[in-house]
Amino acid sequence: MMATTPHTTELIGSDRFELHPDDEAAILREKEHYEQPQAACIEALKIVQRRHGWVPDGAIMAIGRLLGLGFAAVDGVATFYSLIFRQPVGRHVILVCDSSSCFLTGYETLKQALVEKLGVDYGATTADGRFTLLPVCCLGACDGAPALMIDGETFGPVTPEDLSDLLEGYE
Amino acid sequence: MSGSTSGQGNPLRYHSRIRQSGTERQPETHPLTWRLRDDGEVVWLGEYLDKDGYQSVRRALAESDPQGIITVVKDANVRGRGGAGFSAGVKWSLTLQGGDMPRGYLICNADEMEPGTFKDRLLMEQQPHLLIEGMILGARANNARQGYIFLRGEYVEAARVLNRAIDEAREAGWLGPDIDGSGFDFDIAVHTGAGRYICGEETALINALEGKRANPRAKPPFPGQSGAWGRPTVVNNVETLCNIPAVILHGADWYQNLSGNRTGDGGTKLYGVSGPVAEPGLWELPMGVTGAELLDRAGGLRQGLRLKTWLPGGTSTGFLLPEHLELPLDFDSIANVGSRLGTGLMMAVPEDRGMVSLMRNLEEFFARESCGWCTPCRDGLPWVVKLLRDLEKGQGQAGDIELLDKLAADCGPGLTFCALAPGAAMPLETALRHFRQEFEQGIGKVSGDTRGVPDRVAADAPANNR
Numbered sequence: 001m002m003a004t005t006p007h008t009t010e011l012i013g014s015d016r017f018e019l020h021p022d023d024e025a026a027i028l029r030e031k032e033h034y035e036q037p038q039a040a041c042i043e044a045l046k047i048v049q050r051r052h053g054w055v056p057d058g059a060i061m062a063i064g065r066l067l068g069l070g071f072a073a074v075d076g077v078a079t080f081y082s083l084i085f086r087q088p089v090g091r092h093v094i095l096v097c098d099s100s101s102c103f104l105t106g107y108e109t110l111k112q113a114l115v116e117k118l119g120v121d122y123g124a125t126t127a128d129g130r131f132t133l134l135p136v137c138c139l140g141a142c143d144g145a146p147a148l149m150i151d152g153e154t155f156g157p158v159t160p161e162d163l164s165d166l167l168e169g170y171e
Numbered sequence: 172m173s174g175s176t177s178g179q180g181n182p183l184r185y186h187s188r189i190r191q192s193g194t195e196r197q198p199e200t201h202p203l204t205w206r207l208r209d210d211g212e213v214v215w216l217g218e219y220l221d222k223d224g225y226q227s228v229r230r231a232l233a234e235s236d237p238q239g240i241i242t243v244v245k246d247a248n249v250r251g252r253g254g255a256g257f258s259a260g261v262k263w264s265l266t267l268q269g270g271d272m273p274r275g276y277l278i279c280n281a282d283e284m285e286p287g288t289f290k291d292r293l294l295m296e297q298q299p300h301l302l303i304e305g306m307i308l309g310a311r312a313n314n315a316r317q318g319y320i321f322l323r324g325e326y327v328e329a330a331r332v333l334n335r336a337i338d339e340a341r342e343a344g345w346l347g348p349d350i351d352g353s354g355f356d357f358d359i360a361v362h363t364g365a366g367r368y369i370c371g372e373e374t375a376l377i378n379a380l381e382g383k384r385a386n387p388r389a390k391p392p393f394p395g396q397s398g399a400w401g402r403p404t405v406v407n408n409v410e411t412l413c414n415i416p417a418v419i420l421h422g423a424d425w426y427q428n429l430s431g432n433r434t435g436d437g438g439t440k441l442y443g444v445s446g447p448v449a450e451p452g453l454w455e456l457p458m459g460v461t462g463a464e465l466l467d468r469a470g471g472l473r474q475g476l477r478l479k480t481w482l483p484g485g486t487s488t489g490f491l492l493p494e495h496l497e498l499p500l501d502f503d504s505i506a507n508v509g510s511r512l513g514t515g516l517m518m519a520v521p522e523d524r525g526m527v528s529l530m531r532n533l534e535e536f537f538a539r540e541s542c543g544w545c546t547p548c549r550d551g552l553p554w555v556v557k558l559l560r561d562l563e564k565g566q567g568q569a570g571d572i573e574l575l576d577k578l579a580a581d582c583g584p585g586l587t588f589c590a591l592a593p594g595a596a597m598p599l600e601t602a603l604r605h606f607r608q609e610f611e612q613g614i615g616k617v618s619g620d621t622r623g624v625p626d627r628v629a630a631d632a633p634a635n636n637r
Binding site: 033034035036038039040041042043045046067076077080081082083084095098099100101103104105135136137138139140141142143144145147149152153154155156157158162166169 | 181183184185187188283284285286287288289291292319323324325326327360362363364365366367368379380381382383384385399400443444445446447451452453482486516518519520521524529532533535536539540542
């Protein structure tokens with residue numbers, strides 16, 4: 001006879017993940033801003049990600065339990081938004097603006113230099129776990145193009161020659 | 172996203188700024204930016220109050236009912252600065268209120284993600300109270316009980332500044348219960364997003380605010396009838412709301428006169444220029460300045476470059492030619508030549524830049540950012556990208572350009588829930604119209620059928636059957 005426990009519960013290890021008490025409190029505070037608890041879902045994912053760097057399966061379940069949402073509802077949201085990471089990322093995330101103003105001012109050269117320097121392309125993390133490289137929508141820094149963002153800070157204009165000094169600050 | 176300190180003090184760190192000095196930016200002529208500091212620091216509450224801050228709220232709450240505010244905004248013809256150009260006063264007049272109608276929401280669309288657009292960031296990062304003031308007026312006009320600033324997740328600095336400014340305003344009694352002793356209550360929360368361009372579409376934005384995937388909703392009902400959690404909801408762009416305080420304080424005629432006789436659209440506009448120009452940046456100028464005047468402000472193209480084409484306000488607007496630089500940059504003049512004013516931030520394209528590769532970059536953006544809800548957008552845009560990549564490599568086939576024409580038409584207005592696909596179609600359609608020869612040059616350089624379809628005579632292939 002088949003196990004009665006849904007195999008997904010075991011697979012995703014929901015029993016092994018617990019929200020940090022501070023995170024749980026922050027999510028509950030966020031909930032107060034809205035008419036319905038579901039609205040805190042995106043912020044909850046961001047809160048978890050701030051602590052762990054990414055959002056593991058167990059956290060999806062935990063957030064669902066806290067906000068009264070199913071796994072699919074939370075994961076549907078988590079996988080929709082580009083700044084929510086559903087797999088581990090490096091200690092620092094580099095977002096390269098690939099929109100048209102940056103394209104017109106040479107982002108492709110900059111991106112190529114980054115790829116050569118880091119040895120990884122978009123969607124990958126360096127072997128030492130230091131950097132993850134991702135593309136991003138127009139960063140709204142078009143008068144400083146080409147622009148990129150590292151851990152929430154925007155830089156631009158950035159030339160390939162700037163990269164060594166710029167990345168040095170991130171260990 | 173968490174802010175790190177590793178980049179602080181780094182000279183490469185990006186700082187938003189206005190290109191005009193304080194001596195040019197005067198209260199009578201520059202309602203959006205006259206309070207900005209030359210040193211680029213934030214104008215906090217004390218300084219804001221010294222510079223006539225919140226006077227429009229004091230006056231409106233004491234003297235006007237919601238209808239009174241709506242009438243002035245409608246008479247001033249404040250047109251939406253997020254790109255669509257719809258009259259803010261008309262939008263507000265359609266919000267359900269009164270009787271048994273529950274009080275709803277005012278949402279500020281601060282999801283600035285239209286490629287080439289960097290204006291709202293400046294207003295939020297350096298002058299947060301003007302937006303808060305505008306939101307209070309909008310809330311009063313629309314009987315909203317709660318406001319949200321839907322801020323894109325990457326605007327970390329703006330989130331910091333806005334949250335502190337909201338706290339300041341609340342402590343001083345400009346937010347919360349009984350604002351300025353008027354009996355009116357209203358508060359604001361900042362909702363930060365987690366990426367995706369589609370969140371800027373107002374109904375997708377409401378879904379995102381509710382904690383759902385950001386798919387657009389069918390209209391009608393419009394948000395003013397049934398928006399966030401089914402309540403009447405108004406969504407206005409940052410710059411639009413920042414226009415309201417001066418309109419209330421100085422009146423519709425004053426606002427109309429700001430643009431002189433350049434255009435029927437009143438007020439000023441936070442215009443900008445990006446691309447390979449000498450001095451890219453932002454300027455507050457009378458609505459209806461010409462493209463040539465704006466490009467002059469940016470010092471023209473970088474040395475050795477000549478202008479080939481330009482986008483008037485983001486990548487979802489249509490390409491214009493150098494001859495169109497003489498037109499006023501207002502909503503109707505630009506629409507009359509087959510484009511849109513959009514956000515009013517010009518992107519300049521130099522002559523040495525190939526249109527096929529530029530379009531490939533641009534459509535890669537739209538294809539990636541499609542939310543996947545509607546078939547023409549979800550399936551059509553990746554197809555467009557594939558064709559453009561082939562053309563860029565010289566591996567296009569006969570019929571490809573006609574197919575692009577058809578795909579652009581299939582993504583046009585009215586065939587999808589929202590404006591993302593039409594926004595992707597307009598630059599494509601105009602690029603094909605103005606620079607068709609460049610696309611044709613991408614066909615047939617490589618012999619044979621490069622797509623591996625056997626026994627197909629490329630020249631005979633019907634354009635709509637591939």
